[in-house]
Amino acid sequence: MENEVANIEELSVFLAQYAAALLSNGAYTSRVVRCTQRIGERYGYDVNMIIWLKSITLSISQKNNYENRRTQVSPNPLVNINFRIIADLSALSWQIHDDSIALKEANIRFQHIMQKNNYNFITTLFFSSLANMAFCKLFNGDVGALLCVFMGTFAGFASKHFLTKIKVDIRGIFIIVSFISSFVAYIGVYCGITKTPEIAIGLSILYLIPGIHIINAFTDVLHEYTLMAVSRGVNMAILLICIAVGAYLTLSIAKVNLIHV
Numbered sequence: 273m274e275n276e277v278a279n280i281e282e283l284s285v286f287l288a289q290y291a292a293a294l295l296s297n298g299a300y301t302s303r304v305v306r307c308t309q310r311i312g313e314r315y316g317y318d319v320n321m322i323i324w325l326k327s328i329t330l331s332i333s334q335k336n337n338y339e340n341r342r343t344q345v346s347p348n349p350l351v352n353i354n355f356r357i358i359a360d361l362s363a364l365s366w367q368i369h370d371d372s373i374a375l376k377e378a379n380i381r382f383q384h385i386m387q388k389n390n391y392n393f394i395t396t397l398f399f400s401s402l403a404n405m406a407f408c409k410l411f412n413g414d415v416g417a418l419l420c421v422f423m424g425t426f427a428g429f430a431s432k433h434f435l436t437k438i439k440v441d442i443r444g445i446f447i448i449v450s451f452i453s454s455f456v457a458y459i460g461v462y463c464g465i466t467k468t469p470e471i472a473i474g475l476s477i478l479y480l481i482p483g484i485h486i487i488n489a490f491t492d493v494l495h496e497y498t499l500m501a502v503s504r505g506v507n508m509a510i511l512l513i514c515i516a517v518g519a520y521l522t523l524s525i526a527k528v529n530l531i532h533v
Contacts, residue, residue: 278315278316280340280341284342286378286382287311287312287319288328288344288346289346290308291346292346293361293382294362295323295328295348296351296352297351298353298355299358299362300492301491302491302497305321307362307365309321311369311378312332315375317333317334318333318335319331325503327348328346330343331343350436360388361385393433397429398426400425401426404422405425407475407478408421408471413472414466416466416467416468417466417469417471417472419460420465420466421457421471421475423456423457423459424453424460424472425479427453428449428456428477431448432449435448444514446511446514446515446518447517450480450516451522453476454476454519456476457475461473473519474519477518477519486504489501489504489505492504
């Protein structure tokens with residue numbers, strides 16, 4: 273079946289939304305580019321992209337008529353890691369490419385993917401706290417430390433969800449949440465329920481470490497998207513500093529020394 277040449281206005285809007293959705297849910301740059309170009313090829317267009325953390329610029333031109341071209345700039349929403357959405361959007365690009373899906377139908381499927389309900393927040397909150405508690409056990413934390421880490425993660429994760437809802441700046445969120453998680457864990461230390469305070473307080477903020485973003489930065493380097501990698505790296509370094517500031521506030525208030533020399 274001969275490829276449909278889609279309306280360039282409709283296609284540019286769709287591709288901008290599609291690429292932003294992939295990036296904001298945690299896809300690395302090369303994957304965003306490949307999937308977006310795959311869809312553009314299906315509809316008879318060459319797609320070139322410039323991707324930054326704040327925005328995406330797409331340059332779209334019809335293959336057999338270069339005069340029919342358009343540049344689309346769209347802002348990126350806040351990053352909210354969701355591997356299910358990444359997998360579904362990647363699969364959608366192959367469905368469009370292999371099954372000759374019309375642009376209108378592709379847009380309907382895209383909206384359906386984005387509107388799927390995520391896991392229940394309470395369930396996510398509980399299992400995230402449980403997972404972080406398991407890491408504590410890997411570092412030989414005692415039973416009291418496990419409880420401290422669970423409660424610290426629970427309080428911090430719930431606070432992060434609330435602060436995100438009211439649109440607090442992401443750096444402020446990391447400072448506040450790091451402080452809440454570590455301080456709640458310290459309360460357990462203060463009450464004497466653990467003999468490994470350094471593990472209880474240190475591991476209570478482990479879930480805040482932006483591991484996916486750090487991995488994506490290294491992946492971008494490997495795929496020669498160096499400027500994006502540097503941008504991610506600087507952004508992640510700032511977030512790590514914010515986490516350290518929050519934990520430092522707890523240690524300053526509690527006057528606890530976790531490094532034994």
